[in-house]
Amino acid sequence: MDREVLTLSGLRAKLAENPKFLYEYIEFIYDVIDAVEGKVKAFITLRSKDDVLREADRVVDKLIEGRAGRLAGALLAVKDNIVTKGLRTTCASKILSDFIPPYNATVVDRILREDAIIIGKTNMDEFAMGSTTENSAFFPTRNPWDLSRVPGGSSGGSAAAVSALEATAALGTDTGGSVRAPAAFTATVGLKPTYGLVSRYGLIAYASSMDQVGPIGRTVTDVSIILDVISGRDVKDATSTHSRGGYREATVEPFKVLHPKLRVAVIEELVVGGVEKPVKHSFLRTLRKLESNGIDVIWLNMPISRYSLPAYYIIAMAEASSNLARYDGIRYGLHESVEGRPWYEVYTNVRTRGFGKEVKHRILLGSFVLSAGYYDEYYLRASKVRKIVRDSLLAILREHDAVISPTMPVLPPKLGERIADPLKLYAIDINTVLANLAGVPAISIPSDIVNDLPVAVQLMGNEFDEVRLVALARVVEGIINLAPLVPPLVRRYV
Numbered sequence: 360m361d362r363e364v365l366t367l368s369g370l371r372a373k374l375a376e377n378p379k380f381l382y383e384y385i386e387f388i389y390d391v392i393d394a395v396e397g398k399v400k401a402f403i404t405l406r407s408k409d410d411v412l413r414e415a416d417r418v419v420d421k422l423i424e425g426r427a428g429r430l431a432g433a434l435l436a437v438k439d440n441i442v443t444k445g446l447r448t449t450c451a452s453k454i455l456s457d458f459i460p461p462y463n464a465t466v467v468d469r470i471l472r473e474d475a476i477i478i479g480k481t482n483m484d485e486f487a488m489g490s491t492t493e494n495s496a497f498f499p500t501r502n503p504w505d506l507s508r509v510p511g512g513s514s515g516g517s518a519a520a521v522s523a524l525e526a527t528a529a530l531g532t533d534t535g536g537s538v539r540a541p542a543a544f545t546a547t548v549g550l551k552p553t554y555g556l557v558s559r560y561g562l563i564a565y566a567s568s569m570d571q572v573g574p575i576g577r578t579v580t581d582v583s584i585i586l587d588v589i590s591g592r593d594v595k596d597a598t599s600t601h602s603r604g605g606y607r608e609a610t611v612e613p614f615k616v617l618h619p620k621l622r623v624a625v626i627e628e629l630v631v632g633g634v635e636k637p638v639k640h641s642f643l644r645t646l647r648k649l650e651s652n653g654i655d656v657i658w659l660n661m662p663i664s665r666y667s668l669p670a671y672y673i674i675a676m677a678e679a680s681s682n683l684a685r686y687d688g689i690r691y692g693l694h695e696s697v698e699g700r701p702w703y704e705v706y707t708n709v710r711t712r713g714f715g716k717e718v719k720h721r722i723l724l725g726s727f728v729l730s731a732g733y734y735d736e737y738y739l740r741a742s743k744v745r746k747i748v749r750d751s752l753l754a755i756l757r758e759h760d761a762v763i764s765p766t767m768p769v770l771p772p773k774l775g776e777r778i779a780d781p782l783k784l785y786a787i788d789i790n791t792v793l794a795n796l797a798g799v800p801a802i803s804i805p806s807d808i809v810n811d812l813p814v815a816v817q818l819m820g821n822e823f824d825e826v827r828l829v830a831l832a833r834v835v836e837g838i839i840n841l842a843p844l845v846p847p848l849v850r851r852y853v
């Protein structure tokens with residue numbers, strides 16, 4: 360397949376010329392899926408080619424008549440914690456393994472209204488709790504760049520599908536890094552919007568004060584096109600707010616929205632410490648490239664960032680323990696008859712059978728940090744740290760265009776390497792959780808290939824200023840200028 364059409368924007372241009380090309384494109388995607396999905400295992404539920412071709416007929420007609428939407432013909436993979444009407448949505452949990460939602464999430468309605476076609480529902484860590492997709496109750500997903508390694512998580516299936524050319528782009532969700540981590544490990548672009556920019560209606564809640572839906576694509580422009588579609592006020596989510604729009608446009612002419620003199624901050628604490636040597640060296644090389652292209656790089660400190668990881672995990676687990684109380688075995692999901700039995704016996708049985716180890720672990724810890732004797736010591740203190748993190752980050756962002764760091768401090772780990780020790784696993788979220796605690800937007804873009812594995816940088820921007828963030832990310836993407844990133848596994852298809 361012609362490399363041009365591997366991106367969403369390339370596909371759009373091609374379909375504008377020749378609407379019937381969509382059939383050829385669908386054949387191509389399913390050929391790739393037939394060849395690699397057995398190894399990558401990105402999808403929990405994959406739609407049949409016949410179903411997709413049937414929807415394509417309608418899209419092709421609209422293209423011919425010139426009334427097709429902004430995502431016409433895009434084959435989008437949707438993370439399995441975003442509800443899709445009539446299409447099984449499991450959250451990668453046994454407790455929801457047969458759940459067929461009666462309604463669509465707002466983001467799903469919005470992509471469908473713009474004529475995207477959903478190709479399937481992607482694998483993830485159960486209830487989005489994890490950073491490697493190994494916590495899925497069904498099977499782990501593998502990294503298309505090296506099948507012995509994890510694709511990152513928790514939106515690992517979405518990122519792996521995009522990376523392995525099994526989808527045009529994807530939706531993921533990000534509570535503490537779950538869009539950016541898998542984007543970094545698979546050489547794709549992942550954007551976590553400002554908290555409130557995208558509706559959470561129909562996103563199965565993990566930690567509601569931090570959860571956001573975000574796009575994963577092959578380029579900064581591609582994720583911006585999707586952000587244009589999914590962002591904006593929704594009456595069904597009281598925390599959602601108006602979107603300025605114009606994200607794609609900002610990537611086409613970035614200097615219309617940026618000052619020519621760009622200043623990016625590096626928070627020293629995010630680069631020293633736990634960052635593996637090859638990642639650190641690569642990051643420093645990237646900084647030099649930016650500097651030689653006229654971008655000012657300013658090093659500074661943010662001492663409170665030391666506490667961001669524990670604060671994040673305390674808050675996320677506390678909220679999860681409350682959000683997950685709804686899985687009672689009665690209303691939906693895994694079910695047992697209550698006939699002649701006390702309710703707590705049913706409740707206990709269903710939850711014991713339905714939840715995986717990590718989910719139980721977090722419900723227990725979350726309930727503990729909220730308990731009467733420990734609330735002040737844990738939850739309240741974590742909330743105070745969160746406030747200071749937010750104030751410090753916003754102060755830095757007032758003076759700089761963005762904060763830049765490695766997205767992940769490590770190269771993609773081998774399967775099994777981190778999962779045994781929760782603290783070792785939580786540690787790799789060190790650079791991503793800041794944006795969720797503060798509510799600001801952040802984007803991960805590929806910056807290098809080291810030892811044949813992807814490395815990425817993260818840019819955090821000011822709240823509700825995604826226009827400038829994507830414009831800057833486009834400039835950085837241009838300076839880094841990597842060749843099109845296709846993993847060896849699928850290179851023979853392009």
Ligand code: GLN
Pocket residue numbers: 487488489490512513532533534535536537538565675788
């Ligand atoms: N790894 C983090 C966690 O497990 C982030 C997960 C996410 O963003 N959904 O909480």
